[in-house]
Amino acid sequence: MDNYAHFMNKDAVKDADRAHVFHSWSAQELIDPLAVAGAEGSYFWDYDGNRFLDFSSALVYTNIGYQHPKVVAAIQEQAARMCTVAPGFAVDVRSEAARLIAERTPSDLDKVFFTNGGAEAVENAVRMARLHTGRPKVLAAYRSYHGATATAINLTGDARRFGNDSATAGVVHFWGPFLYRSPFHATTEAEECERALRHLEDTVVFEGPQSVAAIVLETVGGAPGVLVPPAGYLAGVREICDRHGIVFVLDEVMVGFGRTGRWFAADHWEVTPDLLTFAKGVNSGYVPLGGVAISGAIAETFARRPYPGGLTYSGHPLACAAAVATITTMAEEGIVEQSARTGAELLGPGLRALAARHPSVGEVRGLGTFWALELVRDPGTREPLVPYAAAGAANAPMAAFADACKKGGLWPLTAGNRIHIAPPCTIAPEDVARGLEILDGALSVADAHMA
Structure with missing residues (x-):
């Protein structure tokens, strides 16, 4: 770890990132990547000690969780x-x-x-x-x-x-x-x-x-x-x-x-x-x-x-x-079986309950630990909360929703007018409950952007 002693604070990490790292799918001067200090199980955290429940499994790949021994x-x-x-x-x-x-x-x-x-x-x-x-x-x-x-x-x-x-x-x-x-x-x-x-x-x-x-x-x-x-x-x-x-x-x-x-x-x-x-x-x-x-x-x-x-x-x-x-x-x-149970007994019912409370949720769909909420401006017409391939101001409602998730301690995976729910297959039931509670609050932000 001595080799990285100069990176023991977020400013040093972010300065080096800005100077030398070219990020994918991004306009380089318009992004501000979070400096991540560590990760374990279903969580990662930054240098300020903020912990995030990862409902994205990084990019839908940490099926076994972070740092499995x-x-x-x-x-x-x-x-x-x-x-x-x-x-x-x-x-x-x-x-x-x-x-x-x-x-x-x-x-x-x-x-x-x-x-x-x-x-x-x-x-x-x-x-x-x-x-x-x-x-x-x-x-x-x-x-x-x-x-x-x-x-x-x-x-x-x-x-x-x-x-x-x-x-x-x-x-x-x-x-x-x-x-x-x-x-x-x-x-x-x-x-x-x-x-x-x-x-x-x-x-x-x-x-x-x-x-x-x-x-x-x-x-x-x-x-x-x-x-x-x-x-x-x-x-x-x-x-x-x-x-x-x-x-x-x-x-x-x-x-x-x-x-x-x-x-x-x-x-x-x-x-x-x-x-x-x-x-x-x-x-x-x-x-x-x-x-x-x-x-x-x-x-x-x-x-x-x-x-x-x-x-x-x-x-x-x-x-x-x-x-x-x-x-x-x-x-x-038994992690594959755990994923199936989590979907059938926790995520599926929990997400459908959120949909019943929040009119911005047009549809819930998924299997196992792989789900999506389709967010809409009008549940009758099914108009998406943001237009297809929205960017900048047009994407403001989804950006506000994602920001609310992060402020609550949940890291979301958003794409277009959807949030994808893909936690590690190993996620504990209490963490599923916590994630659903944070989503409940964030969906109120999406509701406020409806037509």
Whole structure:
């Protein structure tokens, strides 16, 4: 710690940050990042001793909480034994991480290609699909987020694509199901499912099935607002893919490893994709790691044909050690089951009770420890509390709501007109209650901004 003695106050930390750190998704001179001094469990704190209950799990990845001692110890042990080695070697900790992941993925997704994070996982999944099929096009939903690298950001459907959109050849967007704001004028989940599948089928037909390599979907839409698909939708997409020889890719970067109360969100609907991307919760973000779980048929494509892709740090030993410890601990401590109980018994009922008290809450949706409140100006018309992609003064109501959360000691994850509730899967019941109490007060601020 002596090496950081000059950083033992927030001013020194913030001065160095302003001088040298270039932050993502930000106008650099318009931000004032909080200086974080430490974290443990479901909390982090600043240099002034202010503690924040983290309802964002950092960026929805600290599934096992901050500083879990078993994961920290595993990283330390691996660092003492072997910090790094090239990805071309067979290494015990990498092999064990892959085995533990493959044991939990659906059906025959038994091969794992490791990456450094979720965007790279999506990049490589698309590359595999194109090479496997010999086709160029990839379909993705408008309400989606798949990462910030070249292909992934063009697959992304939300507004973060706008500043990066290079009209990547072969990317086609379509409307996925979202009954609350149905683009299909549906009035029931069954209608929404049927009409969304018909729209997807039409998109495939008019793009030319023989040119479509893959359909890429978030199993539960994360950044777009915790969009839980209606019953039958994922099975319907699977059927469309099978009929047209299209690779089905499920993006589980945000929802894998217990987030929705199952090891993978696909397990809720008993659907198996051809490729499944993961990151974040695989080791709770302690060391960067992501990957692609690969079906037998696609793995066979590259049995005697070299796969033209690789990463210097693929399956880094420290990251894999963190993954082994995280997965093992989650299994031993029943953390996936805890996430499911927290959603069913605490978060779901608690958030619905808040919605009943606050007219600014238009809809509550979610699973496990992954929920969203849709905030509106008018519950009758469902007009969002702020416009799509709002910034500056237009986003003032959401900024005021987020500020009220922080003043109450809760760190929120807001996106557009929504707050996403994604605490660690290990959150204690008393902390859920505290978080709901803080949200109750902050929602009064949102109520005051209604039309």
